[in-house]
Amino acid sequence: MNAQNRVEGSLRDQEKNPVAYANVILLAEDSTSVIKGVVSEENGDFLLENIEDGKYVIKVSFIGFEDYLKALEVDGNTKLKNFQLKYSSDALDEVTINARKPKITREVDRIVFDVENSNLSSGNTWDVLRKAPGVIDNQGNLMVRNSAVQVYLNGNKIHLSASELKTLLESYSAENIKAIEIITNPPAKYDAEGGAILNITTSKAISAGYKGSLEGNYTQAIYPKFQLGTSHYFQGEKLDVFANYSFSPKKQYKNDDSYINFMRNGQLYSRWDTDFTRETNSQAHNANAILDYQISENSKLNFSVNANFTPNTEFDNSVRTEMKDSQRQLDSILLTDSEVFTDQDNIALNLGYDTNFENGANLSVKTHYTKFQQDREQYVNSNYYDPSGNLLNSIDFNTDATQNIDIFTGQIDYTTTLGGSALETGAKFSGIESDSQIDYMDADEIQGNLYVNLSDHFIYSENIYALYTSLSHDWEKWSGKLGLRGEYTDRRGESLVLDQVINREYFQLFPTAYLQYRAADDHSFTLDYSRRIQRPRYESLNPFRYFLNETNYNAGNPNLIASISNNFNLNYTLKNSYFFDFYYRDNGKTPENLVFQDNQNLTLRTVSQNLINSKSYGVDIFHSRSITNWWYAQMFTSLFHEENTFQALESGNVEVTRDVEGIQAYVYNIFTLSQDGTWEGNMFAQHLSNYLVGSYKMEPMTTVSVGVRKTLWNNRAVLTLDFNDIFNSTNTRLTSDYLNQSNSYFSFIENRNVKIGFKYNFGNFRLDDNERTINEAERDRLNP
Secondary structure, three states: OOOEEEEEEEEEOOOOOEOOOOEEEEEEOOOOOEEEEEEOOOOOEEEEEEEEOEEEEEEEEOOOEOOEEEEEEEOOOEEOOOEEOOEOOOOOOHHHHHHOOOEEEEOOOOEEEEOOOOHHHHOEHHHHHHOOOOEEEEOOEEEEOOEEOEEEEOOEEOOOOHHHHHHHHHOOEHHHEEEEEEEOOOOOOOOOEOOOEEEEEEOOOOOOEEEEEEEEEEEEOOOEEEEEEEEEEEEOOOEEEEEEEEEEEEEEEEEEEEEEEEEEOOEEEEEEEEEEEEEEEEEEEEEEEEEEEEOOOOEEEEEEEEEEEEEEEEEEEEEEEEEEOOOOOEEEEEEEEEEEEEEEEEEEEEEEEEEEOOOOOEEEEEEEEEEEEEEEEEEEEEEEEOOOOOEEEEEEEEEEEEEEEEEEEEEEEEEEEEOOEEEEEEEEEEEEEEEEEEEEEOOOOOOOHHHOOOOEEEEEEEEEEEEEEEEEEEOOOEEEEEEEEEEEEEEEEEEOOOOEEEEEEEEEEEEEEEEEEEEEOOEEEEEEEEEEEEOOOHHHHOOOEEEEEOOEEEEOOOOOOOEEEEEEEEEEEEOOOEEEEEEEEEOOOOEEEEEEEEOOOOEEEEEEEEOOEEEEEEEEEEEEEEEEOOEEEEEEEEEEEEEEEEEOOOOOOOEEEEEEEEEEEEEEEEEEOOOOOOEEEEEEEEEEOOOEEOOEEEOOEEEEEEEEEEEEOOOOEEEEEEEEOOOOOOOOEEEEEEOOEEEEEEEEEOOOEEEEEEEEEEEOOOOOOOOOOOEOOOHHHOOO
C-alpha cells in the first residue's frame, strides 16, 4: 500500500498577511483531475491529509489574487514554505473590491486599519472612519475613549467644526483611501495639543490620465436633505490637479425635553418643564483644489486651497417653559421665540515644498494661512402668561455678533538615519489673531446684576513656537521610539468694555515613548506614554453671553488655562486579529463647558471652566475576522471608568466628583450577497451604557443601522440604500443631580433616517489618486 501523508503550508499576500478562506486544491500531475481540496484557516494555514506518495500540482485560488500553481512531489509528510499570493492585475474590478477584507496591523506607535481595495472602499471616507477600531460616532462626533479625535489627511490636520468635517468627509470617496491610522498617543512630530489622532493615508497615483465622478444622496428624516458633489483628478507628466466641490442644503430638526428642580433650603422651590424646538436651514458649499508640481525627480511643490462657505444659515427656536410651584401646580408660562441668522466663511491656503536627498534624508517645508469670519444676528421675544393665558410681561432684545480669526503657521521637518536608527526633527511657528464683538440692542428690559455689561469687544492673540525630535530603532524582536517636543506659548486676551487684559506665557516639554516586543509571530506587546496639552478654544475665551432667553445663557471665560495630560497604554496583540488595550489617562485641568442652575435667580447658565481634575482608565478589546468567505465582522468592546472633579459654582464652590463605570460595544458586519460581488449588505449595531459630558451623566443609548450597496455597469456606478437608527434609540437623556443641582434634558435629533445615494464615475476612473489637504493644527479651535 502507498503511504498516507500530510501536506501542510500557509498562504500570505504581498504584505505577508494571512489569506483566509482561499481554495487550496491538489490536482493530479496532468492537472486534469482533483485529488483533494480544502479552505485555508483564519491564519492562512491549510492541511491536506491522506495523500499518497506521488507527483501532483497544487493550485490556490481566491478572488482578488492571481491563481497560484506549483508542481509538488509527495514522499512522506510534506511541509511547504509560505505561498505568497499576488494581487490580481484586475485588482480594481468590483468583484475584487468586495472580496478583500480590511486588515489590521499593530505598529510601535499606532494601529493601521488597511482598507485599500476592501469591502469598505465603495463607501465614503466618513463611513470608513466610523468603522475604524475603537472609534465611536456619537451623534456626528467621532470619539476615541470618550474624547474627541483629531482627523488628519496624509499627516496634515483637517481643522473644521464637527458638522463641517462630516460634510467634507462624506464628499470624499473611500476608493482613494489606503489605510486609517489610529494613534491614541501621538508621537513628538504631531502637535502636543489634543487627544487621539485618526490619520487618513491615501493611495498614490499609478498612471497618467483623467478621472472624475458625480454623486449625490437624498436623506429622508423628519425633514428631507440632500447632497450633491463632483470630483476631478488629472495627472500629467509633472503636474497633478485635484478639484472637489459639494453642495449640502439641509433642513434639520432638534427637540429638547428638559426640566429644572430649583431648590431652596434643601426643598423643592419651583419646577420648570421646558420644551425646546429648533429648525435649522443651511446651505453649505465646500470646495477644494490641490496642485502638485514635480520640480525634479526628488523635489516637489504643492499648493492647496480649502473653502467652506455657509451663508444665510437660519436657526428658528421655539421655547415653551411651564413654571410650577413646590406642589407642582402651574404658576406661569414662558414662551420664547428667537431667530438666529449666521454667515460663516472658512478659507485655508497651503504651500509646501518636499525634497529627498541622495542619502535617503527628506526635507519638508509647509506654510499655511486661514481666514475665518462669522457674522451672527439674534432676535429674541419672551412673553410671560398666567395659567389662564393672560399676558403678564414681555421682554425683547437683539444681538449682533462678529468674529474674525487669522491664522498663520510655518513648519519645517527633516528625517534621516543615524547609526541604523530613524531620526526626525523639526520646528513650527503658529500665530493666531482673533477679533470678536457682540452688541446688545433694546435690552433695557433685562434687569438685575446678571445682565450688566452685556456688550463687549474681545481681542485675542496667541503665538506658539515648537521644536521636536524623535529617534526610533528596530531590533529582531524589539522596536522602540523616543521623542521630545517643546512648545513656548505667548497669549494675550483683552476685553475692551470690561477694561480687562490677561497675559499668559509658558513653556512645556512633551515627552513620548514607545516600546514593542514581538514574542512570536502571533504575539506582541506594546507599551507607550505621552504628555499632551489641551488649550481652550478661542470662542470659550470670549467673555460673551449668548441667550436662549433671559433665564438660560452660555458664557465664555477669558481666565481659562491650558491643561496637561499624561497618557499610558499597554497593548497585547494576538494573531494580528485580537487587540487588548489597557489604558490610563490623567487629563488634568481640562477646559469644559459646565451647566449650573442658580436657585436664587432661577436661571440656568453654561459656563466655560477648568476642571479641578479628570481621569479615566479601562480596557479596549477589538477583533475582526471573516466568518465565511461572504461574511466579514468587526467587534469592539470597551470597559471604562471616567471621573470629573470640578468646582460647583452654585453649590458653595465645593469640589464635586462625578464618575461612571460603563461599556461601549459595537459589531459591524459586511455581507457579500451575490456571487459576482456586485450586491453587498451591511449591519452596524452599537451600545453605549453611559458616560460623562461635563457635569452630566448620560443614560444608555443603542444604535442599529442596516444598508445595501449595488455596483452597476462594470463599476461605473454605485447605488446605496441605508436605514439608520432603525429603532430610534440613539437619542438619550443627560442628567445633572448632585447637592442642590437637579436638572436634565433629553435631546432629540434626526438620527433615524433613510438615505439613498448614487455615484457615477467617468474618465479613466480606475486611476488611484493622491488627494489630500494641508491644514494646520490651530484651526480646530475655531468653533466650540
